Amino acid sequence: MQYGLNDAQEMIVATLRAFVEKEIYPHEALVERSGTVPDEIAAEIRRKTIDLGFYACNFPESVGGAGLNHLEFALVERELGRGSMALTHFFGRPQNILMACQGEQVDRYLLPAVRGERMDALAMTEPGAGSDVRGMTCTARREGGDWVANGTKHFISGAEHADFVIVFMATGADETPKGVKKRITAFLVDRGTPGFTIRPGYKSVSHRGYANSILEFDDCRLPDAQVLGEVDGGFEVMNTWLYATRLTVAAMCVGRARRVFDYALDHAATREQFGQKIGKFQGVSFQLADMITEIDAADLLTLAAADRLDQGLPANREIASAKLYASEMLARVTDAAIQLHGGMGLMDDYPLERFWRDARVERIWDGTSEIQRHIISRDLLRALGA
Amino acid sequence: MKVLVPVKRVIDYNVKVRVKADGSGVDLANVKMSMNPFDEIAVEEAIRLKEAGKAEEIVAVSVGVKQAQETLRTALAMGADRAILVVAADDVHTDIEPLAVAKILAKVVEAEQPGLVLCGKQAIDNDMNATGQMLSALLGWSQGTFASELSVDGDHATVTREVDGGLQTIKVKMPAIITVDLRLNEPRYASLPNIMKAKKKPLDEKTAADYGVDVAPRLEIVKTAEPAARAAGIMVGSVDELVQKLKDVGAI
Numbered sequence: 340m341q342y343g344l345n346d347a348q349e350m351i352v353a354t355l356r357a358f359v360e361k362e363i364y365p366h367e368a369l370v371e372r373s374g375t376v377p378d379e380i381a382a383e384i385r386r387k388t389i390d391l392g393f394y395a396c397n398f399p400e401s402v403g404g405a406g407l408n409h410l411e412f413a414l415v416e417r418e419l420g421r422g423s424m425a426l427t428h429f430f431g432r433p434q435n436i437l438m439a440c441q442g443e444q445v446d447r448y449l450l451p452a453v454r455g456e457r458m459d460a461l462a463m464t465e466p467g468a469g470s471d472v473r474g475m476t477c478t479a480r481r482e483g484g485d486w487v488a489n490g491t492k493h494f495i496s497g498a499e500h501a502d503f504v505i506v507f508m509a510t511g512a513d514e515t516p517k518g519v520k521k522r523i524t525a526f527l528v529d530r531g532t533p534g535f536t537i538r539p540g541y542k543s544v545s546h547r548g549y550a551n552s553i554l555e556f557d558d559c560r561l562p563d564a565q566v567l568g569e570v571d572g573g574f575e576v577m578n579t580w581l582y583a584t585r586l587t588v589a590a591m592c593v594g595r596a597r598r599v600f601d602y603a604l605d606h607a608a609t610r611e612q613f614g615q616k617i618g619k620f621q622g623v624s625f626q627l628a629d630m631i632t633e634i635d636a637a638d639l640l641t642l643a644a645a646d647r648l649d650q651g652l653p654a655n656r657e658i659a660s661a662k663l664y665a666s667e668m669l670a671r672v673t674d675a676a677i678q679l680h681g682g683m684g685l686m687d688d689y690p691l692e693r694f695w696r697d698a699r700v701e702r703i704w705d706g707t708s709e710i711q712r713h714i715i716s717r718d719l720l721r722a723l724g725a
Numbered sequence: 726m727k728v729l730v731p732v733k734r735v736i737d738y739n740v741k742v743r744v745k746a747d748g749s750g751v752d753l754a755n756v757k758m759s760m761n762p763f764d765e766i767a768v769e770e771a772i773r774l775k776e777a778g779k780a781e782e783i784v785a786v787s788v789g790v791k792q793a794q795e796t797l798r799t800a801l802a803m804g805a806d807r808a809i810l811v812v813a814a815d816d817v818h819t820d821i822e823p824l825a826v827a828k829i830l831a832k833v834v835e836a837e838q839p840g841l842v843l844c845g846k847q848a849i850d851n852d853m854n855a856t857g858q859m860l861s862a863l864l865g866w867s868q869g870t871f872a873s874e875l876s877v878d879g880d881h882a883t884v885t886r887e888v889d890g891g892l893q894t895i896k897v898k899m900p901a902i903i904t905v906d907l908r909l910n911e912p913r914y915a916s917l918p919n920i921m922k923a924k925k926k927p928l929d930e931k932t933a934a935d936y937g938v939d940v941a942p943r944l945e946i947v948k949t950a951e952p953a954a955r956a957a958g959i960m961v962g963s964v965d966e967l968v969q970k971l972k973d974v975g976a977i
Contacts, residue, residue, distance in 0.1 A: 346798050350920045353799075358914055392917035405917050 348411060354391070355418035362387060363422035370425045370548040371693060381500070384429040385455055394431045395453040398438070402445075403453045409583060409648040413641055416587040420594025424697070425548030428497055432587075434461050436505055436525070436580035439568045448503060448527055460501035461581075462492040462554055470710050472507075473521050477556060479508040485563070486510075488526070488534070488556040494704075498537050498552035503529045506554070507573050523573030527565045534559030545700035547693075583648060586658050588705045589641040589665035592698075596634045596665075596672045599694050603627060603676040623679060630672050637665040656718040663711035666701035673698045726840035726877075727782045728771040730805065731830055732764040734789055734796040735850040748948045751850075753817045760796045762912075763845025765803075766905045769912040770875060771843050772804040779877050780841070782806050786833055788826045790814050794928060802915035802923040809833060813933035813940045820851065825933070825940040827859035832936035834864060839900065841882070846871050846904040857904035867897040873908040 344352070366380050388394045397412050398404025407415065419427040433452040437459065440449040451457040468474040477490030488508055498504060504527075511522040528535055540551035568576035607618035607627055617623045644657035673695040677684035684691045702708045736742060737757040745752050760768075774780040785800035786809040787793040797808035811829055813821045834842065847854035861868035869875075869884030873892065876883045877899070886893045887906045897903075915923075933940045961967045971977045 345924075346795065347920050347924050349795070350799065350802050350915055350923070351917070354802075354915050354917075354920065390916070391914055392919075396917060405921075 344414070348414060351407075351411060352414055352418055355393075355415060356421070358387075358391070359418055359422040359427070363426045366426055367423045367690070370423055371687070374542075374547050375550075376425050376429070376548050380426070381429045384426060385431060388430045389455050394455045395433050397432050397435060398453050402438070402449060409586070409645040410642060413586060413590045413645040416590035417594040417638070417641070420591030421598045423548065424546045424591075425550075428500070428549060431455050431458065433459050434505060434580070435583070436461070436567070436576055439525070439576045439580060440527075443564065444527065444567070457502040458497065458500050460495055460498040460504045460552075462495045462498070462504050462506045464494045465491060466493055470707060473523070475507065475509050475521065475523070477506070477508045479510050479524065479526065479561065482560075486526070486561040486565070488528075488559040488561055490556050492554040492556075493540055493551070495537075495540070495552045495554055496549065498554060499539070499550050501530060501537075503527055504537075504554065505567060506556075507577070510571055510573075522571040523577075524570050525567040525573045525576050526561055527567050528559070528561065532559055532561070543700065545697045582655065583645075583658065585662040585705050585711070586641065586644055586648075588701055589637065589644075589658075589661040592665035592669040592701050593634065593638045593641055595694060595697070596630075596637070596669050599669075599673055599676045599691065600627075600630055600634060602689070602691060603630065603672075603679050606680055617679075626675055626679060630675055633668045634672065637661070637668045640664055656715050659706070659711040659714040659718075662706065663708050663715070666698075667708060669698045669701055726774075726780050727784060727837060728774060728780045729830075729834060729837055729839035729842045730764070730767050730771050730783060730785050730800065731826070731842070731844045731856070732768065732785050732787050732796055732800050733761040733845070733848045733850075734758050734787065734793040735761045735848050738762055738849060744949050744951050748950060750818060750946060750949050758792070758795075760799050761845050761848045761850075763847060763849070763905060763907070765845075765912040766907070766909050767843040767845050768800050768803050768805060769910045770905060772913070773910065774841075774877060775804070784809065784837055784839065786811065786830065788813050788821055788829050788933070790817050790819070792817065794930075797928055798923050799915065801926045801928070802920045803913060804919060805926075807927040807929070809929045809931060811931045811933060811936070813938075821933075821940050822942055822944055823853045823855035823859055824943065825938060826856050827863055828938045829933060829936050829940075830856070830860050831863040832938065834860075841877065841900060842866075842902045844902070844904050846906050857902050861902040864902070866900050866902055868902045868904070869895055869897045870904045871906045872903050873906050875903060875905075875909065 362384060370376055392405060396405035396407050396415060400406040419430055437449045437452055452459050463472060465475050465477060467476055477488065477492060479486040479488040492506065506526050506528050507523055508526060509521045510524040512519050513522065530537065534557045536555045538553050540553045543551060604627060607623050608616060610617045640661040644654050644661045647654035647657055677691050677695055680689065680691060683689060686692065735758065736751065736753060737759040740757050743752045768785065771780060771783045775783055783805040784807055785797050785805040787797050788811045791812050794810050797810055801808055813829065842860065844857045846857070857870060858868060869882065869886065871887045872884045873887045874885035880899050882897050882899060882901055882903065884895050884897060884903060886895060887908065961970060
């Protein structure tokens with residue numbers, strides 16, 4: 340890994356930091372209060388992102404993306420992580436899995452998503468299948484040459500704005516020595532398909548305005564043309580294209596932690612108690628030292644994992660470490676920042692209580708901390724036959 | 726028409742400036758530096774002239790330390806076509822005085838033959854507000870300063886100037902030096918395609934000696950001090966009390 344960013348990468352960071360400060364921060368209080376993003380603000384963010392050439396910057400140039408490498412894309416996510424997720428959602432980064440589109444799917448889904456004309460969402464989680472993805476009960480069965488889907492998905496981020504959803508369904512099962520193993524297939528499902536309903540989900544303590552939806556499939560008929568990847572090849576598409584989404588969580592945690600840290604540092608340098616700046620008290624200054632050390636460590640873990648991907652090296656364990664450490668670091672940093680602010684830190688006049696609430700979900704979604712620890716330890720022990 | 730845009734690398738406007746302990750100046754070590762915001766407005770205006778078909782080429786130029794090439798890359802990423810870096814100091818704390826910068830710029834103008842020089846009205850670091858005017862005098866070109874509106878028509882330009890208490894509109898003969906004010910435009914962000922293109926755009930490196938200009942300082946900074954700390958305010962209970970307090974201090 341080469342340390343330090345090149346000129347272009349520095350400029351990507353500078354541009355996005357200015358963009359997030361000027362185009363995202365001013366709308367955050369409104370989103371927090373109302374719990375929604377007004378359509379005109381969403382449209383404005385999307386238009387400005389397209390004008391800036393950053394829309395779908397995670398896609399290769401061959402399909403109209405910007406062709407950023409993993410490291411550069413991690414920088415993008417890191418800077419966006421400073422702002423409200425409800426708003427940065429419209430700084431569109433469609434799911435990489437759309438690269439699995441074949442034939443006419445390219446014109447119907449992939450290219451419009453990259454151009455910002457159609458928005459996507461990804462649906463995997465079910466009420467009875469969280470970390471245990473293979474436990475899914477949503478099924479699609481063969482009937483008259485089509486697929487007929489039934490079941491419920493929940494916690495589906497961005498579905499309320501989605502024009503189509505990438506949905507994983509069980510399409511069969513195999514007897515294996517370890518028991519029954521479900522076969523999974525990915526489908527592209529358009530909003531408005533008969534038998535497919537998107538309804539509002541739960542109110543979450545984290546990321547107000549970044550809604551989750553419940554998707555219901557009731558004899559929803561899907562032709563073969565809607566299969567993404569191969570029939571029964573859902574895990575293959577998942578593994579080929581979704582391996583790096585955990586890294587985006589890590590990167591966003593780092594960006595948000597830096598924003599939180601700036602509040603803490605400023606407060607320590609200006610707030611006076613007992614006749615001096617509170618930063619003069621070692622109890623406060625050592626806390627700041629620990630915070631920045633952890634933030635820098637999480638930043639380096641994240642960029643190093645991205646760099647491994649760019650070099651084509653195995654990075655599964657490194658990505659898991661980055662996601663685990665960055666999300667747990669964010670919890671500690673937001674908690675410490677509130678402690679440092681005292682009572683005012685809990686009031687919604689300051690954004691700190693929001694950062695603290697938002698931090699909680701990062702240890703749960705895209706693989707809980709426990710799943711990340713499982714991935715890391717299995718990677719080490721499997722090689723030793725344990 | 727070719728447009729020359731001089732840009733300066735200055736302390737970022739978001740940075741809380743700290744005076745060096747010995748009062749000799751401002752601490753610039755490990756401080757975030759950016760393009761002077763007024764120069765950003767000048768770059769933006771040049772790009773708009775090009776987009777409107779009134780300019781063919783935009784050349785950004787910076788006089789200062791080697792690190793100013795980062796500032797020039799930003800100008801290139803915004804949309805300038807090429808850049809010239811004139812290295813005139815090694816130490817980031819060395820500020821090249823307006824007259825020296827203007828003399829170098831006059832030589833650059835001689836070599837490049839632009840039809841228009843667009844520059845910020847002043848740099849936010851030491852607020853000299855002199856380089857544009859000095860350049861105009863050295864070249865014998867017309868000048869329009871503090872521009873809040875600009876239109877270029879063939880052999881002349883119409884400039885709306887922000888002057889004390891109002892606006893003044895003047896017509897200047899081209900070629901001209903126009904210094905720009907805050908309200909002229911809102912600079913764009915560097916787009917991702919332009920950021921990627923910027924590294925391939927030419928950036929020539931020169932030195933002050935190449936232009937035969939002596940940049941030794943003529944001015945002596947006697948002392949640099951922080952502004953006086955703002956005194957604590959008081960809470961008043963009513964409008965009447967506020968009026969009385971204002972009368973007491975002779976404010977009304």
